[in-house]
Amino acid sequence: MGKTRLNRQHLERLFDTLLPLLAVLGAFAIGAVILALQGVNPLEAYKAMVVGAFGSKNGLADTLVKSIPLLLVGLGIAIAFRGGVINIGAEGQLIVGALFSTYIGLQLGESMSPALVILLGLAAGALMGGLWGTIPGYLKAQLGVNEILSTIMMNQIAIQIGFFLLRGVMIDPAEIAAGTNIPHSARLTKAIDIPRFTDIAKSLGFTESAKDLGLEGWSKEIYGLLAEPTRLHAGLIFAIIIAILVYIFLWRTTIGYRIRAVGLNPHASRYAGIDVKKNMVLSMTLSGAFAGLAGAVEIFGLHHRMFEPLAVSAGYGFSGIVAALFGKLHPLGMIPSSILFGGLLVGGDKMQRAMQVPQVLIQVILGLVVLFVVSTDYFVRRRQNRRVSVTSRADDLILAAKTIEEVTNE
Amino acid sequence: MNDQLTLMTIVLGIIHSGIRLATPYLYAAIGETFSQRSGVLNLGVEGVMLMGSFFGFYAVYQTGNPWLGLLAALVVGLLMGLIMGVVSITLKAEQGISGIGMYMFGLGLSSLLFKTMVGSVEGVEGFSELRFCVTDTLCLADVPILGDIFFNHSIVTYGAFALVPLAWWILNKTTWGLKVRAAGQNPEAVDSLGVNVDAVRYVSVMVGSALAGVAGASLSISLLGIFQENMTNGMGFTAVALVYFGSWRPYGVLVGALLFSGVNALQLWVQVLKLNIPSDVAVMLPYLLTIVALALPFRRSMQPAALTKPFERGEN
Numbered sequence: 001m002g003k004t005r006l007n008r009q010h011l012e013r014l015f016d017t018l019l020p021l022l023a024v025l026g027a028f029a030i031g032a033v034i035l036a037l038q039g040v041n042p043l044e045a046y047k048a049m050v051v052g053a054f055g056s057k058n059g060l061a062d063t064l065v066k067s068i069p070l071l072l073v074g075l076g077i078a079i080a081f082r083g084g085v086i087n088i089g090a091e092g093q094l095i096v097g098a099l100f101s102t103y104i105g106l107q108l109g110e111s112m113s114p115a116l117v118i119l120l121g122l123a124a125g126a127l128m129g130g131l132w133g134t135i136p137g138y139l140k141a142q143l144g145v146n147e148i149l150s151t152i153m154m155n156q157i158a159i160q161i162g163f164f165l166l167r168g169v170m171i172d173p174a175e176i177a178a179g180t181n182i183p184h185s186a187r188l189t190k191a192i193d194i195p196r197f198t199d200i201a202k203s204l205g206f207t208e209s210a211k212d213l214g215l216e217g218w219s220k221e222i223y224g225l226l227a228e229p230t231r232l233h234a235g236l237i238f239a240i241i242i243a244i245l246v247y248i249f250l251w252r253t254t255i256g257y258r259i260r261a262v263g264l265n266p267h268a269s270r271y272a273g274i275d276v277k278k279n280m281v282l283s284m285t286l287s288g289a290f291a292g293l294a295g296a297v298e299i300f301g302l303h304h305r306m307f308e309p310l311a312v313s314a315g316y317g318f319s320g321i322v323a324a325l326f327g328k329l330h331p332l333g334m335i336p337s338s339i340l341f342g343g344l345l346v347g348g349d350k351m352q353r354a355m356q357v358p359q360v361l362i363q364v365i366l367g368l369v370v371l372f373v374v375s376t377d378y379f380v381r382r383r384q385n386r387r388v389s390v391t392s393r394a395d396d397l398i399l400a401a402k403t404i405e406e407v408t409n410e
Numbered sequence: 411m412n413d414q415l416t417l418m419t420i421v422l423g424i425i426h427s428g429i430r431l432a433t434p435y436l437y438a439a440i441g442e443t444f445s446q447r448s449g450v451l452n453l454g455v456e457g458v459m460l461m462g463s464f465f466g467f468y469a470v471y472q473t474g475n476p477w478l479g480l481l482a483a484l485v486v487g488l489l490m491g492l493i494m495g496v497v498s499i500t501l502k503a504e505q506g507i508s509g510i511g512m513y514m515f516g517l518g519l520s521s522l523l524f525k526t527m528v529g530s531v532e533g534v535e536g537f538s539e540l541r542f543c544v545t546d547t548l549c550l551a552d553v554p555i556l557g558d559i560f561f562n563h564s565i566v567t568y569g570a571f572a573l574v575p576l577a578w579w580i581l582n583k584t585t586w587g588l589k590v591r592a593a594g595q596n597p598e599a600v601d602s603l604g605v606n607v608d609a610v611r612y613v614s615v616m617v618g619s620a621l622a623g624v625a626g627a628s629l630s631i632s633l634l635g636i637f638q639e640n641m642t643n644g645m646g647f648t649a650v651a652l653v654y655f656g657s658w659r660p661y662g663v664l665v666g667a668l669l670f671s672g673v674n675a676l677q678l679w680v681q682v683l684k685l686n687i688p689s690d691v692a693v694m695l696p697y698l699l700t701i702v703a704l705a706l707p708f709r710r711s712m713q714p715a716a717l718t719k720p721f722e723r724g725e726n
Contacts, residue, residue, distance in 0.1 A: 034519075038526050086506045145704045146654065148453060148506045152647045153697040160697075164690035318514055325507075358525040360639075363518025367457075370511030371493075374503035 020326045023372035031365045035357065045355050052350020053343035057221045059350065061197075061230035065302060067342030069094070069294040071239045073320030074338055075246045076133075076290030078329040082250060083283025084263035085140060089151025090291035091317030092158030093132045095309045097125035097292025098299050099162055102306040103170065105188040105299065117192045122296045129292015130285045132158065137284025141277035147284070155317065162309030170306065184307035194233045194301035201227035235301035240335060242293075247331040259283050291317065315363075319345065322366045325373045341366075420683070424675045426558045429567065430633060431671035434459070434625040434642075436570035438649035439656070439663045440577045441621025446653050447581060448614035449594035449716040450498055453509020456646025457516020458490040458619050459626035464520040466627025467637035468527060470534045479536065479631045480566070480624060487623020490516065491616035499611050502720035513646075521639040531638055536631030537564040566624075566632040573621075577660040590614050594714030597721040607721045622646065648700055655703040657712040666703065673699055 032042035053063045073090045080087035087093075104124040108117045136154060139145035166183035175182050206227040210220040225232065250256035261269045262279045270276050298312060299305070306312065323341045327334030348362035438455050445452045462483035469475075469482035490512065497508045542550035542561045550561040581587040592600045593610040601607050625646075630637045648670060656662025673696050680692040 034522070088510060139701070139705055143705045145701070146651075148510070149647060149651045149654075149704060150701050152644065153651075153700045156644055156697040157694050160690040160694040164688055167690070168688075318510070321507075321510065358522050360518050360521040360525065363514055364522060365518075367511050367513070367515030367518055370514060371497055371503075371508060374507045374511065375497050375501040377503060378501045 019376045020328060020373055023376055024326065024369055026372045027365045027368035030368055031361060034361065034364065038357070040355055040357055045351050045357055048354040049344070049347030049351045052354070053347035057224035057228065058230060059346060060221065060225050061232040062346045063339060063343040064225075064236055065231050065233070065342070066345050067338040068233075068235045068239045068301070069298055069314075069316045070320050070323045070342055071243060071334060071338035072294035072297060073291050073316045074324035074327065074334045075243055075331055076129075076287040076294075077321050077324040078327070078331065078334065079246065079250070079259065079290070080283050080287035081324065081329050082263045083259040083279060083287075084266060085137065085280055085284055085287075086148050087133065087136075087151055087284060087287045087291075088148050088321070089133065089136060089154045089288065089317065090294075090320055091310075091313045091315070092151070092155035093129035093288040093291035094295035094298075094313045094316060095155075095158040095162050096132045096295070097129035098295030098306055098312050099165060099170070099309075100128035100292075101125035101296035101299050102185050102188070105192055106170075106186060108192075109189050110191050114191045118194060118300055121192070121300055122293060125296025125299070126289040126293040129295065130289035132292065133288015134281060134285045137281040137288075140284070141280045159309045162306075166306060166308075172305070182307075185305050187305045188300070190304075192300065193304060194235050194238075194297070196230070197226055197232045197234070198229045200234065231302065233301040235297040238297065242290075243331045243335055246290075250331065255282070291320075294320075319366055322369050322373075325370060420679060422555065422558055424672070424679055426562065427675040427678065428668065428672040429559065430563060431674050432667045433567045433570045433628045433633060434645055435649055435652060435667040435670055436573060436664065437625035437628060438622045438646055439652040439667055440570075440573050440660060441618035441625070442650055442653045443577065443618070443656070443658060443660060443663055444581075444590060444614045444621075445618035446717055447594045447658055447714055448590045448611045449597060449714055449719065449721070450494075450611050450615050451505045451509065451650075451718045452491075452494055452498075452512075452615055452618060452622075453506055453647070453650060454490065454494055454512025454516065454619075455509075455622045455625075455649055456642055456644065457513040457520075458487050458494075458622040459516075459629075459642045459646045459649075460520040460640065461486050461490055461516045461626065462623025463626030463630040463641060464524055464637055466623075467534060467630040468523075470536055470631050471528065471532065474535065476535075476537045476631050479534075480627055483623040483627030484620050485623075487620035487626075488616050490623065491619025492612075494619060495612045495615045499608050499615070499720065502722070505718045517640060524637060524639060528637070531636055533635050534631060536635050537566050539564055540568075564632045566628045570628070571664075574660045574664045581660065591714075593721075594716050597716050597719075601721070601723060611721070622649075625649070644697070648696065651700045651704055654713075655706070658714060659712075670696060670699065 028046070032046070035042040035045050051059070053059050073094065076093075077087055077090060101121040101124045105117065105121045108120065111117075132154060133151075136145070136147045136150040139150055140147040163183060166185060167181070170185045171181070172184055172186040174186065175184070209228055210223045213223070215223050224230075250260060258269070258274050258279050259282065261272065261274055262276050263283070266276045269279075294316065295312065303312065319341055323338045324334060326341065327337030344362055344365070348359040351357050351361075352359040438459060442452060442455055465486045466479040466483035468479075470479035473479075494508065494512055497503045497511075498505045539551065539562050541552075544550070549557075551557045553561065579587075581591060589600065589605055589610045592605075593607050593614070597607045600610070626642060629641060629645075634641075652663055652666040652670065655666040656664070677692045677695050680687050681689045
């Protein structure tokens with residue numbers, strides 16, 4: 001009897017783990033139907049996507065480059081979700097972060113050591129993004145303002161502020177001189193670019209190309225990815241370190257524990273003596289800070305100047321939500337998840353070129369993944385409810401104990 | 411004298427476009443009122459609007475008949491509502507995130523279909539202004555001042571305003587309305603009386619979504635006569651906010667919709683007149699106003715008690 005129960009639990013756990021994967025498969029299946037209706041062979045289109053995203057060093061480099069903002073934004077979104085608030089404002093937080101870090105980069109330039117300028121730039125991005133997240137967090141905690149709506153409005157405001165600054169004080173003087181007035185900033189000095197993988201490899205002495213070394217097949221692509229000139233930059237390593245730190249923060253510190261407790265059960269947390277409002281604001285602040293950080297990393301690592309706000313945020317505020325959900329809101333799970341969705345974004349671009357399928361198909365698939373993931377969540381929750389059978393909502397004291405137990409067991 | 415005349419024209423222009431622009435807000439927000447009063451927060455309105463906008467446009471583009479466009483938008487809205495219902499009512503998914511999923515899906519699919527089925531921005535001859543002509547030359551629309559305000563709109567716009575008292579009557583004076591309100595306020599009580607809570611919610615969400623589809627079409631086949639990718643640009647989210655602003659009451663929503671379209675019209679005129687306000691700041695206004703409106707303290711007590719809470723029989 002006890003043995004069957006154990007097996008069943010194992011099966012259920014396995015099923016729960018595989019659910020997001022099933023969700024993605026479901027989304028791709030519907031995507032295939034849409035493709036077929038357009039007269040495109042879905043298998044060929046998906047093949048072009050996978051090969052484009054993962055099949056060569058350049059594809060892989062682009063995939064990893066896109067996974068950086070996805071991971072950073074996703075970490076922020078996961079913190080908010082864990083704290084029981086929904087942050088749809090990562091787009092705007094990323095934009096204000098990118099704006100402020102560009103400003104700092106332009107002001108400091110080569111006035112101090114490049115590493116310090118980069119660090120200050122990243123801090124500036126996180127600070128501004130955090131501030132942008134605090135506003136809806138505070139409005140939610142104090143006035144009960146729906147944070148989904150307020151963050152969406154904050155996105156639009158951030159876009160307009162971006163245009164306002166880039167057409168005004170932040171515009172590239174060269175644009176004014178040329179009379180073209182395209183709204184973008186000047187390029188940051190090259191000295192403060194986040195180093196690319198190829199630069200790091202060169203400084204370590206790997207100066208030959210894969211061809212020189214006579215490498216073939218996969219080893220050629222991997223070597224090329226690490227040592228030859230691609231857009232891949234050290235922001236990737238930074239983002240992975242941040243993911244590990246977020247994991248430690250959420251599961252090994254008291255503040256992280258409180259945020260998760262509030263997210264799991266605000267009533268119980270209140271009984272347990274946790275300041276629910278304070279932690280709600282805090283999780284939105286942190287959430288915004290990570291999105292702002294993503295913006296700063298995009299500026300220092302990839303774009304090196306600020307331009308059209310929506311082109312910089314590039315929908316990461318939304319695709320980051322998908323990456324976070326698919327990674328089950330777990331900082332470490334989100335590392336592979338961001339790479340997968342980074343690949344999807346790159347693959348969509350490649351598919352467009354190879355098969356003339358508009359890249360917006362990816363947007364459709366992302367939306368479907370969200371719908372599938374949140375729908376399948378029901379099956380997980382229903383079982384959990386059976387395990388922790390909740391009889392009365394008024395029984396908050398019992399719930400408090402259970403929440404604490406659940407948080408510690410997770 | 412001349413200055414006064416131009417000022418008059420400008421003020422009239424703002425009022426006229428304010429009434430026109432209220433059309434999509436009204437359809438979407440009145441629809442969302444039904445959804446929310448039944449207890450479901452449908453945040454996918456923006457995505458549904460885009461789908462309705464595209465299909466409405468496409469039907470007119472193909473057939474030239476604006477009524478078919480309206481019908482297409484209605485049907486697409488119903489279907490999108492059905493999906494939202496399955497996700498948020500039957501599968502009890504978190505309503506906020508499912509709405510965002512619906513938004514991404516609608517945004518992506520409407521753009522995809524537009525790119526593959528139409529390709530470039532094309533105009534269509536949609537609903538035109540009624541003008542209320544008594545004879546060939548004598549039209550009520552030409553009456554000074556009043557004509558522009560009251561008699562120079564399309565049937566779609568009049569429909570939007572007529573919807574407000576209709577929605578009020580349905581919600582407050584019919585049995586069905588009572589069921590909707592009760593499903594959002596006290597689903598357990600509704601259930602104990604043998605009424606199917608989920609069914610009430612399904613119908614409310616689908617009706618609301620169908621109206622969101624019409625809201626989208628009102629843009630593409632009545633106000634503008636074109637379709638563009640992401641042409642709603644946040645209107646659907648604002649419509650959801652208007653329901654909060656209007657305290658879940660149709661007349662409250664009407665006030666909010668007029669206020670917003672008024673600010674929007676003002677904002678457009680600021681750009682047209684090249685006033686000394688940067689256009690970026692002007693564009694920002696409606697969004698700022700939405701946040702302020704959401705933060706107003708008087709409305710919270712009127713929120714349906716079971717809003718966003720999936721109904722689970724025997725939970726308590």
